[in-house]
Each structure stands twice: as structure tokens, then as C-alpha cells.
Amino acid sequence: MANANVLEQSWDVVIIGSGAAALSSALSAVTSTTPPPKVLLVDKAPEQWAGGNGYFTAGAYRTQHHGLADILPLVSNVTKDMEDKIDLPTYSAADFHNDLQRVTGGRSSEELGKYLVGESLDVVRWLKGFGVEWWLSFRRQAYEVDGRWVFWGGLHLTVKDGGKGLIKNLTDAVKQHGCTISHETAVTKLLTNSKGAVCGVEVEKGGRKYQLKSPSVVMCAGGFEANPELRKKYLGPGWELAHTRGTPYNTGDMLAAAVSLGAKMVGDFSPGGCHSTAWDAASPKDGGDREKTNEFTKSGYPLGLMLNAEGKRFVDEGIDLRNYTYAKFGRAILEQPNGIAFQIWDKDGQKWLRDEEYRDEIVPKIKADSIEELARKCSDEGLVDPSRFVRTVEEYNAAVAAHRDEHPDAKLNPAIRDGLSTQSSKMELELAKSNWAIPIVQPPFLAVKVTTGITFTFGGLAINPENAAVLREDGSEIEGLHCAGEMVGGLFYGNYPGGSGLTAGGVFGRRAGRAAALRAQKSKRMEKL
Template identity: 80%
Template sequence: MNADQILTQHWDILIIGTGAAALSSALSAVESTSPPPSILLIDKAPLDWAGGNGYFTAGAYRTRHNGLKDILPIVSNVSDEIKDKIDLPPYRAEDFQHDLQRVTGGRSDEVLGEYLVRESLDLVKWLKGHGVDWWLSFRRQAYQVDGRWVFWGGLHLTVKDGGKGLIKNLSDAVEARGCTVLHDTAARRLLTNGKGAVCGVEIERDGKTVDVRATSVVMCAGGFEANPELRKKYLGPGWEQAHTRGTPYNTGDMLGAAVALGAKTVGDFSSGGCHSVAWDAYSPKDGGDREKTNEFTKSGYPLGLMLNAEGKRFVDEGIDLRNYTYAKFGRAILEQPQGIAFQLWDKDGQKWLREEEYRDEIVHKICADSIGELARKCSEEGLVDADGFVKTVEEYNNAVAAHREEHPDVKLNPAVRDGLSTQSSKKQLTLAKSNWALPIVQPPFLAVKVTSGITFTFGGLQINPENAAVMREDGSEIEGLHCAGEMVGGLFYSNYPGGSGLTAGGVFGRRAGKAAAERAECSRRKEKL
């Protein structure tokens, strides 16, 4: 069929988006009834921007599990020689639920969280059955300690080739199951029948407006993170300056369309209401790089320092494992003068940096043989107080030395909160570094300039977690309208446990697809009566 034929026929299910949540929804729908429903996925992005934000991720899914006995059967990168050298503790439902509430300050919707946690392991097994090539995340979620691979932070599964691999695996599965995908097709307005049920979408394509009819609509169109005006409106002044990490097409259009129908918004629309990370200051500002994708992330700060343009530290870089801080430290950077910071390490600290984030080809490095020289070079990149920079590093090193003198048995272990700190009875910093406090004394020294990269927004629509139906302000469901992915509000506040966003998109996308397929089947039966 050509595009005109596609848009003029009636569809059982119309899915808005081509990211991981949308593709999971389509796969769930197509297997939920026999015969399967007719499914159309539309995306306002062109084909070469397919995959939404999922394409730009590391492809990591957080899931509950009982240790290696649950994980090894679904991963493809663990040889017999290495499996006995892996320390991977169970990450049970109560651990996942605890982390979700802990990092969100107890504000995460408990019911949504229960669905997310309970169904996470079944989700990754289901995705494995649809061709997702799971790998154990040695590169990003483990350190080699005493000859063993020690996993940490509750996030152990990734996909071969990261987000690129994830979207390819899911897209191949959707195509194989006969779903139709149309790009350069922007959803503008939700259509309703005389009873208030959603019955299609007004779309714009090639400068023309067309009404596309469907029994159900599933919105997986992302948040408003790529819309500087909405970021400023909801998150506050300064957020318009953040770099967009992923697709430039997530501009909040369908959030507005749903609200126009009376949909209820919930969740964090405040200044902390987004996932934002330490991001390369020299990266593209208004959208990600399709080749480098997640490599502009600069997550090596736990074993180093971050100083702002005034030469001062502003976060406890070692307060928690990286998986529980990276999504909020982008906000902290944006709040600093000029919205920038400098990450720094000495020769020993640089050994722990991940090649995909810090190799010469991916990052502009500022190198020097002394801290004073490093400060002078950083002054050419935006640092305004070189003397303050040097003083901060000196005070930090003195505090690290005092702690080590008082606690000689405390050893570095980057896979746990090791207690290697700046705080001792003899000396304490006003802003502690609570763990992994390595001295910065061995030349050559390295600094990297970072800013804030926004990934997705936390505020969104209220859904019924049972069927991912969009709720009205009065507590009723908007019939025929479902939602999954970044558009769902109420799960994350100020922060999130790494990898839980993709998992949530899969859990609720799967439920949305199933509910939409069952509604289509019910509609067909009524037509036959």
C-alpha cells in the first residue's frame, strides 16, 4: 500500500511513536488475539530518526531477579570460562521497590511501581522471545575486583549495540509480524465519536491534514524534553539551555492533545522533573548524534571531582552508586554558573574511565602536568576562578589524606559504597565526598567540560496501570486511548533508578497493546451481530 491508502483505511490500533514502548506495544497487540489486529505505527520523525529516545540509550533494562540463575539463561555473551568469575547478587522485588521509592523521595506512585517491579523479569524474558539480544553488562555495570567481575547498582542487563541494537531487534520483530510503519507523519489531534471515545487521529503529512480512523489509539510519543519553550514553562528558567540528548521530535504535542480531551496530568512538572545527566559541553545542543548516541554521557564523576565555573564543588560525587545519581546530577550542573562544570581526575583515576565516554575521539580533553596548569587551561574553556579551582583540589586532597591516615584499612571498591571518604575526626569538608575519594595528585591530570543533557521529562498522563488507559480528571477512562513510555506520569520524581524507564515503557506498552487488541476484537464481534 502507498501512504494515501494506508491513511484512508480503518485500523484496529494506531500507535503514535516508534520507540521501545511503541514497538513493545505493537508486539503485544499482534500476539494478543487471533486473528491479530491491524496495526499502524506513525512517527513524525523521518525514517533516519526512527526509534525515538530508545535509540539513544545504552539499552539497559532494570529487572528484579534471583541472581545468575535468572540472568544467565537469557544472555548471549557469557562463556563457560567466565561464568564462575561473576559476582552478581540477587536483585529482588523488594530491592527494586525500595530503590524506586528511595531515589524519588517516596513520591513514586506505589501502584504503578508495583506493576513495574512485578512484571519486569517477565518482560525481559518476553522480549528475549521477540529477538532482543540481551547481554550481561560487563562494560558499564561491573568492575574487575581481585580477578572477579563484581556487578553493582541493580542494573545488569543491556542489549548488544545498546539502543541501536534494541530498536533494530524490536523493529525487525514488528516488521516480521506484519505491522505497518509510516514516518514523516505527525499526529496533531485526537478524534472522538459522539460518546467521547477516541476513534482516530488527525495527522499531517506532506503538508496535508488527514483524519486516520482507528478503534484504539496508543500514545508512545515521548515527553516534552525537546521543546525549549515547554521546558522553560514547566521546569523553570534555564532549562531552555539544556542540550537535548535524544530525538529532537519529542516536543510534547500529544500531551497537549490528550489534555485537550480532559486527560489528567500527574507527576513531577517541577524544576527537578526530568532525567538529565552530565553531558559533553561540546555535543549538539538541539538533538542527539545518531552515530555517537549515548557516548556524550560523562558518568565517570564518582571516582573523580566536579567543579563549577567558580572552581567549587557542588555535589557529593560519591554519595551513591552512579545508577542512582546520574539522572539528577544534570540538573545540578545546569543550576551552576553558566550551566557548566569540569570533571577531573589524576593519572590513577583515569584508569577507571569508560572508553566509550572518554576516548580521544569522543571528548575534548584538557590535560596538564599540574593542577595549576590544568586550572589555567580550564580558564580558556569557561572557568572564571583558577585560584579557587586549585584551592578546592588542595583542600580535597588534604581531607582524603586525613581520612586514609585515620582509616588505613578502608580500600577502594567502586562496586560498593566503600566508605573511602573525605570526612575524618581531624578534617571534614563542608561538602563531603562520601565514597571513592581518590586523591588527585598523580600527573598527568585530566579535565572534561560538561553541561546538562536532558533525556526525558517526568510529568505526564495518569493511566490505569491494568490496561494503560488514559484517565480523565474525574477519574474515568478515556475510552479507546492508551499511553506508555515517557508520556506516563507519576513514576519518577527528581530522580529515577537507572534503567527503569525502558522497563516501564515495556511493561505498560505491553499492557496497552493487549488492551487495545482485545478492544478491537470485541468491536469486530459486535459488528458481526
Template identity: 80%
Template sequence: MATSTPNAADLLLQPWDILILGSGSAALCAALSATESASPPPRILLVDKAPLEWAGGNGYFTAGAYRTQHDGLEDLLPVVSNVSEEMVGKIDLPAYSREDFAGDLERVTEGRSSKVLGRYVVGESLETVRWLKGWGVDWWLSFRRQAYFVEGRWRFWGGLHLTVREGGKGLIRDLSEAVGRSGCVVLHEAAAGRLLVDERGAICGVEVERGGRKYEVRVPSVIMCAGGFEASPELRKKYLGPGWELAHTRGTPYNTGDMLGAALTLGAKTVGDFSPTGCHSVAWDAHSPKDGGDREKTNEFTKSGYPLGLMLNADGKRFVDEGIDLRNYTYAKFGRAILEQPDGIAFQIWDKDGQGWLREEEYRDEIVRKIKGDSIEELARECAKEGLQDPDAFVRTVEQYNAAVAAHRDEHPEAQLNPAIKDGLSTQSSKMQLDLAKSNWAIPLVKSPFLAVKVTSGITFTFGGLAINPENAAVLREDDSEIEGLYCAGEMVGGLFYGNYPGGSGLTAGSVFGRRAGRAAAERAVTGRRMARL
């Protein structure tokens, strides 16, 4: 990985062409884009208030999944490294068109996503994947997360087919090594603060604090990739509402919204979802660290096996349709639903058959505290030791669910479980209907042993942010004019996601706009050189 340099004071007193705030995926993409967009390459400094051991922002904590449009397996084989010739004939991987990607973005955000931003993300997604491959990102087909092995074939689902080897850790490692080779300098434990402007209102520098001393770094272009405000309980409560201060922080504890505030001081325009629905939040291990992620376990605290089971709250009642859609389109909003429950907790439950579908990296013995029972009644009693308030209601809920599943099976004996599609296995039939349906993958919970896992809400990133010109990722003022020399990418960009998001599209968006921001900042550096020679 790119490393800090001991001559920090000297670095902060030197002139730079581009200053990038952050060391996550968007920041690293911006740096790589800038280095290749001008000759000679601009002088680029990246600063991050996090120490080196927390390098990589939230990107480090992801599964490394990228959503991209493509025309099928033939488009992806040239970029992946984990598919042998023998495997190719056993893979069912449907095309995921631009229309599919745009449609999913429109659908899950209920039509509120900026269509302009979306066009850039969707239209440049595959090109960006290929570009990242050229910089050394080791792409894999996502067999473990996005495919089921059924009848001798790997059946991919959900439009999210690419990941990076070793997930977010691998992504940040690959990008950081590329940034190091490119000649950029990365300085950690350096907190950006006030944005400096000249008499025209154009960026001319940034105040950076390191080691208790403040420096005015003079630079004509600043790319902000400093993350959202998800790690600040105070800002979560302010913008998302009461209760959100109680959520667990999934990733870096350093994304506290500092640079969002600095940009607002300059008159930057905010857009996007600053409401209680304005964040990505998931079912998260209730026993995980509260105020920041675990650098070793990273994404393993996610508990995404609910589509093949049930989720019950502390009152012993279901509160979501676990099978309303494929996991990729529900997991980012179900964390909010859990937070809204009594005590902000829930219990995910499965029988013996359901447990066979759980992902080992999320549910293995070493990563999760398992609650077990040889009967539903025993499972309820054990859950009561972990916060379940009404064991009797818990048992009744499961019994009613099983009865509804049996009624549907009697009426539709031809229906078969298929986790790779919305299979129609439901709780709703002409004989019996639950008030809250389970629309797909409704399999009975009847075989012992039974398993429960206690979950809470884990917040990943916030949706509200700054308005940008998508052509160059320049930050806009309230009157939609550009703040000259100020660019933005990653979580700080607002207007793309509302209430929910299609899994894997956040990393894609950060890369697309990071690349555009780097290119624009490099062009500004070239223009500055020309002006200096006149």
C-alpha cells in the same frame, strides 16, 4: 528495521484496528503485544512524525540498559548471549529482589513515586525481559557499564545488570525487525495531531498530517507513545522553569510534547513531576549538539565518570557529593545540578589513577575534548581557556580535598577503594571535614598527568505526564474515568519518577506498559469485531 511504505495516502485512508503514535521502544512493544493478543491479529499502523532516519525515539539513544528484579545469575543466564561457561565461575552478580527494586524506586524519588505503578513495573520486569527475548532482543550482561574486574572476578553492582547488544541502536533494531515480521505497518513523517472522539467521548480517530495534507484516520484504539516534551525549549521553560531552555537535548529532537497537549484538550489528567526537578538529565559533553542527539555517537556524550573524580563549577568550587551513592542513582539528577551552576557548566577532573577507571566509550580521545595539565595549577590554567572563571579557587578546592582525603586515610588505613560498593573512602574524619563531603571513592588527585572534561546538562526525558490505569494503560480523565480507546506508554506516562530515577527503569516501564496497552487495544479490537457481526 521496519520501513515506511510509499503508499502513505492510501494507508491513512484505510481502516485500522489500532493506531500507535511513535516508533520508540514503548511503541514497538505495544505493537508486538497487540499482534500476539488477538487472532487473527489486529490491523496495526504506527505513525511517527520523525523521518525514517530518526526512527526509534529516545530508545535509540539509550545504553539499552534494563532494570529488572531477579534471584541472581541463574535467572539471567538463560536470556543473555555473551556469557561463556568459562566466564560463569568468574562472575559475582548478586540477586536483585522485588523489594530491592521497589526500595530503590522509593528511595531515589523520596517516596513520591506511585506505588501502584511501581508494583506493575517491578513485578513484571523479569517476565517482560523474557518476553522480549522471545521476540529476538539480544540481551547481554552489562560487563562494560555495570561491573568492575577486581582480583580476577567480574563484580556487578547497582542492580542494573542487563543491557542490549549494541545498546539503544540494537534495541530498536531488534524490536523493529520483530514488528516488521509481525505484519504491522510503520509510517514516518506522519505527524499525529487532534484526537477525534464520538458522541460518547470515546476515541474514533486521529488527525494525521503528512506531506502538507491532513487525514482523519478512523480507528477505535490509539496508543500514545509519542515521548515527553524534553525537545521543546518552550515547554521545558513552561513546566520545568527558567534555565531549562538552555539544556542540551540528548536524544531525538522530535519529542516536543504535541500529543500531551492533544490529550489535555480531551480532558486527560496530568500527574507527576512538572517542577524544576521533573526530568532525567545528566552530565553531558559541553561540546555536543545542543538541539538533538548524534545518531552515531548516541549515548557516548554522557560523562558518568565523576564518582572516581571531582566536579567543579566555573567558580572553581564543588557543588555535589560525587560519591553520595552509586552512579546509577545519581547520574539522572546531577545534570540538573550542573545546569544550576554559573554558565550551566562544570569540569570533571581526575589524576592519572582516576583516569584508569573511565569508560572508553565516554572518554576516548575521538569522543571528547580533553583538557590536560602536568600539575593542578596547569590544569586550572587550561580550564580557564574553556570557561573556568577562578583558577585559584579551583586549585584551592583540589588542595583542600586532597588534605581531607589524606586525613581520612591516616585515620582509616584499612579502608580500600572498591568502586562496586559504597566503600566508605571519604573526606570526613575527626581531624578534617569538608563542608561538602565526598562520601565514597574519595581517592587523592596527586599523580600527573591530570585530566579535565567540560560538561553541561543533557536532558533525556521528562517525568510529568498522563495518568493511566496501570491494568490496561488507559488514559484517565480528571475524575479518574477512562477515555475509552485511548492508551499511553513510555515517557508520556506520569507519576512514576520524581526528581530522580533508578537507572534503566525507564525502558523497563515503557516495555511493561507498552505491553499492557497493546494487549488492551487488541482486546478492544476483538470486541469491536464481535459487535460488528451482531
């Protein structure tokens, strides 16, 4: 923990936040010039909450690559005898671009996307140089099919120990490179000079205010996802009820501070404009669990069903691979009666559930030997129409059987969109399950109650992607002010490709840190003239 005298000094670069984007910015800044700049990171959260939302993630980074030839040199968890048992398809720049546009309905900024995609592989290589330990994501992004590990969904890299490991790796590197971190230090104002350029920040720590002079400020303070009032204002009524998945300290303060200087707000501030997911209904409501972190995620729905409190399905659970649906299905759950749903599987479906999300120590389970009994037990947990619940499952099973009759050679493959559907010439459901439609007939049956967990908001600030400088309404740069991480708007709308948020934080954090260091260097030279 930094002591108070740190706040009475001048700094070359001040970075607001301690999450993955902030730490990446710091590493970039401190390695971009010779001699290195004096870098201070300030975070209003106490040290035990360090790491922002990055701490609560699975630590997955989406990157373009050309298959194992690009990936194997990065990872430390693949032995030589495993290499020829892995099917990992190329994920090209075009694939990444297409996914970004496809899941956002074509609204994602082409300019921001060009930087994100184009530098994605380089940034994970760069982070490896600072000690980030990459793993091939066997547990989350691959299924074992016929003795081979089949990867899917374009998201193949993760960090050992997930978000905890990521933040530890980056924090260790930041400290090794001489950066200073001051926790419980809330920024209350962005300071400007007579020309309107940012020249530092005002902070409050221990009841006392300090003015930190710095020619470069980088904001990596997250969105407003932990602020129920702002969620209701921008995302719509009901969003104040969502569970906060990560840090409770991302309350939108720095967005407001930047806007007070004329910064332009861009991106998705519409109802549901956020990353949210199916989340354990028994989880803490106002902030994540520092031990369980991402384990409250409940993403096993593609091989099961989700029914609302009225016993009805409300999404096509198999419309796409999980990486492209979980961020919008969280919103769909919140829109249901009482903001809850029940995920269900039979004995066969339960075999595909990841232990880290569904083991007994993590989630309360509702078990039964028949669908009728399962419905009765769910009624004790908020299901209001058990008979409709039973009919929904029976109709689904009948539709699955009709499809199998027409396609007797169809085979389940959870690593691809396998076409196992509920739709056939004999029978069609009003709401299809387009892939992975396996029957729910083998006892014992399992249900898990879920709600919506909000991760981060999509609306943010406009930046120049070249240097991550914050832009005004007229398109000019606010001199001395940069932005990275969740505060950047314009990339994601309504949905996002899993893992692209952390990658964006790395790409634009790296650019912000470099630009901030160069500006500080130039400022020192000007002072000497």
C-alpha cells in the same frame, strides 16, 4: 516507508511513536488476539530519526532477579569459563521497590511501581522471544576486582549494541509480524465519537491531512524534553539552555492533545522534574548524534571530582552508586554558573573511565602536568576562578589524606559504597565526598567540560496500570485511548533508578498493546451483531 494509501485505510490499532515503548506495544497488540489486528505505527519523525529516545540509550533494562540463575538464560555474552568469575547479587522485588521510593523521595506511585517491578523480569523474557539480544552489562555495570567481575547498582541487563541494537531488534520484529510504520506522519488531533470515546486520529503527511479510523489508539510519543519553551514553562528558567540528548521530535504535542480531551496530568512538572545527566559540553544542542548516541554521557565522576565555573564542588560525587545519581546530577550542573562544570581526575582515576565515553575521538580533553596548569587551561574553557579551583583540589586531597591516616586498611572498591571518604576527626569538608574519595595527585591530570543533557521529562498522563488506559480528572477512562513510555506520569520524581524507564515502557507498552487489541476485537464483534 509507508505510502499514502496506508493513511486512507481503517486500522484496528494505531500507535503513535516508533520508540521502544511504541514497538513493544505493537508487538503486544499483534500477538494478543487471533486473528491479529491490523496495526499501524505513525511517527512525525522521518525514518532516519526512527526509534525515539530509545535509540540514544545504553539499552539497559532494570529488572528484579535472583542472580545468575535468572540472568544467564537471557544473555548471549557469557561463556562457560566466565560464569564462575562473576559476582552478581540478587536484586529482589523489594530492592527494586526500595530504590524506586528512595531516589524519588517516596513520591513514586505505589500502584504503578507494583506493576513495573512485578513484571520487570517477565517483560525482558518476553522481549527475548522477539529477538532482543540481551547482554550482561560488563562495561557499564561491573568492575573487575581481584580477578572477578563484580556487578553493582541493580542494573545488569543491556542490549547488544545498546539503543541502536534495541530499536533494530524491535523494529525487525514489528515488521516481521505484519505491522506497518508510517514516518513523517504527524498526529494533529485525537478523534472522538458522540460518546467521547477515541475513535482514531487525524494526521498530516506531505501537506495533506488524513483521518484514520481506529477503535484503539496508543500514545507513545514521548514527553516535552525537546521543546525549549515547555521546558522553561514547567521545569523553570534555564532549562531552555539544556542540550537535548535524544530525538528532537519529542515536543509534547500528544500530551496537549490528550489534555484537550480532559486527560489528567500527573507526576513531576516541578523545576528539574526530568531525567538529565552530565553531558559533553561540545555535543549538539538541539538533538542527539545518531552515530555517537549515548557516548556523550560523562558518568565517570564517582571516581573523580566535579567543579563548577567558580572552581567549587557542588555535589557529593560519591554519595551513591552512579545509577542512582546521574539523573539528578545533570540538574545540578545546569544550576551552576553558566550551566557548566569540569570533571577532573589524576592518572590513577583515569584508569576507571569507560572508553566509550572518554576516548579521544569522543570528547575534547584538557590535560596538564600540574593542577595549576590544569586550572589555567580550564580558564580558556569557561573557568572564571582558577585559584579557587586549585584550592578546592588541595583541600580535597588534604581531607582524603586525613581519612586514610585514620583508616589505613580502607580499600577502594568502586562496585560498592566503600566508605573511602573526606570526613575524619582531623578534617571534614563542608561538602563531603562520601565514597571513592581517592587523591588527585598523580600527573598527568585530566579535565573534561560538561553541561546538562536532558533525556526525558517526568510529568505525564495518569493511567490505569491494568490496561494503560488514559484517565480523566475524575478518574474515569478515556475509552479507546492508552499510553505508555515517557508519556506516563507518576513514576519518577526528581530522580529515577537507572534503566527503569525502558523497563516501564516495556511493561506498560505490553499492557497497552494487549488492551488495544482486545478492544479492537470486541469492536469487530459488535459490528457483526
